[in-house]
Amino acid sequence: MVLQMPGLYGPRQSLPLLVRPLPGESTGSFVNRLAHANGLELADFLQRVGQGTGSSSADATRVAKYPQCTEMYVNGPGLEYLAVLAGEPAAVLQRALPGLAPRHRLPGDGDAVWKWPWQPSEGHLVRCCTRCAEVRGVGEPAWWLVSDSWRVCARHGRWCDDSRTEPLDGLSLKELPEVVAAHLERVRLQKRFGRAGQELFADAFQVAADWWRTMPMVLRWVHRAWACGLEDRSARVMPLVIYPEAARLAQLMVEFEQSEVRDTDARARWLGKAEALMESWELDVPAGRGPLLDWLHRHRLPADMVEVPASGTRRGRLPLTPGHNRIASQTGPLEQRSCLS
Secondary structure, three states, X not given: OOOOOOOOOOOOOOOOOOOOOOOOEOHHHHHHHHHHHOOOOHHHHHOOOOEEOOOHHHOHHHHHOOOOOOOOEEOHHHHHHHHHHHOOOHHHHHHHOHHHOHHHOOOOOOOOEEEOOOOOOOOEEEEOOHHHHHHOOOOOOOEEEEOOOEEEEOOOOEEEEOOOOOOOOOEEOOOOHHHHHHHHHHHHHXXXXXXXXXXXXXXXXXXXXXXXXXXXXXXXXXXXXXXXOOOOOOHHHHHHHHHHHHHHHHHHHHHHHHOOOOOHHHHHHHHHHHHHHHHHOOOOHHHHHHHHHHHHXXXXXXOOOOOOXXXXXXXXXXXXXXXXXXXXOOOOOHXXXXXXX
């Protein structure tokens, strides 16, 4: 099979051996796998996609050694060339590979151009769950591009993150079923309430993160760290050990946000419930009350009622308070999606 080199027309045929992109995979990870499947060095493959731009892109040999650090971006013609080589419509690649989203598109509609900076323009490269990859016939390391530096695979009970230390293929959650359950609760909130569910979880996560920074030696968090073989004070362990408390607190925040009554008594009752949870978790209530008060302050006013389409579902039917919406982002990592710093 003959490939026409990039130029006026670009490649016209796919490579002989094709690979399917993994959902959420980084473009760099996918391109590496596609090149390897066809016995190509990355530099040889990239000659078929277009011209590299930027100093880091000039050395494809070095870039190929660090798929866990680097991400590939293309302009419009570069996307079309890549789609032809991959044997997939450009729209299919864009749905699977977040690095090909329109906001990441390089400028220029003339020559095909690609760029491979040493760090993604946004997000984190997290090692794919090896069992998920194997199910899809992928035997080599692959990488997700996700907004946070970690991700839970509930199906296989793995905690995957961007750590560059062993084990690279994730941490087993076999001894921590409460973390998997917490993740499923987060997914449930997102499915039921859409953006509101995502952002209220982000708020709860930020509160729990503040608690961990203030009192990291709480026994339940120390025991979870030990259960997965991590140091109890390491930065890597923080999101893992606080996940169950964040998910439960998010449920309580949803209950408050669903109520139109936000007066002093209502806020005091909610704070009492939150502090009762803290006591049940053996947390220092006076030391951890601050972020709860900050959250109540930003959510003290009910949101304006919004009209729900007659044909709509329950998804997104929970409008968030103006105090939250003025601060929280609708995209990005959890710290940006929260109204708490």
